Amino acid sequence: MQLTPDAIIGIAAGLIGAALYALSVVIYRSKADDVRAIMVGAIKMWVALPLMAVLALVLFGSSAFSIPLETSILLALSISLGAVIGDTLYLISQERIGVSYALPIAMSFPILTHVFTIVFLGELFIPSRFLGAFVAVAGIVLLSREQARIDPDTELRGHFDALGILLAVLTSLLYAIGTTILQVGVTDVDPISGNFIRVLTGSILFIPMVILANRKGMPFPTKQTTRLIAIAGFFGMGIGSLLYVIAVKYVGAAVMSVISSSAPLFAVPVSVFYLKERITKWGIVGVTCTIIGVALVVLGI
Structure with missing residues (x-):
């Protein structure tokens, strides 16, 4: 990949977005005993909605709502498959087989995204980029396995x-399909208007999900917990999701999928200093693999 101004903007947006997402996840984990995962998803989506609405109206006015129907459907579908359905399935999977197995499998989506962009979008096959995706995924596998091994609250299913x-x-x-669809949907629209449609769709979909979960006995979190999750969601979903769309627009789904999957890498220093977790030698190997993998994908030599 040639490091053009657009590419640099996309890479920077992707890395900052991944870091914000990682930070927010650490905060969510610290409150895992106080709030259900579906409420975390709903709160962060609902917090992001007014931010995106204000940005869209201030910067683009009424034109922010004049996106073609076909494009709006693609944008809505991208977040429905990823942040709503995909995340929900992941959480169920994590409950059944544990994070040490669920996360590595789910975070293999950059490899599938590469395949989809080559097959359906006609992108070129670049061996070093494909290798980088495998190396980065291997690093995430090591990080997640080590995290599960040293975390006393994480059960390793046998x-x-x-x-x-x-x-x-x-x-x-679903993550791979959603990211690939997003690349098509964001091609002819600005990232802010595009992300507004995405967040609006996610916010609407979470309403019946929360109501149904509450009727089945899910308690609502306390005001203090809600406030903390909302602050984390403002940065992780509000700003982070916008940076994600910017990155997909400027560097494509294949590159951004690897950058976004490297979020656990940014969570390592936060987990060490904020949650007082230890990092092992295999964790360090995982960090190294992830960095090398991302570099190979970004450079695409």
């Missing part, structure tokens, strides 16, 4: 759960 594995595979597939 039995085979076909449904849990299937859900993790479906999560990876």
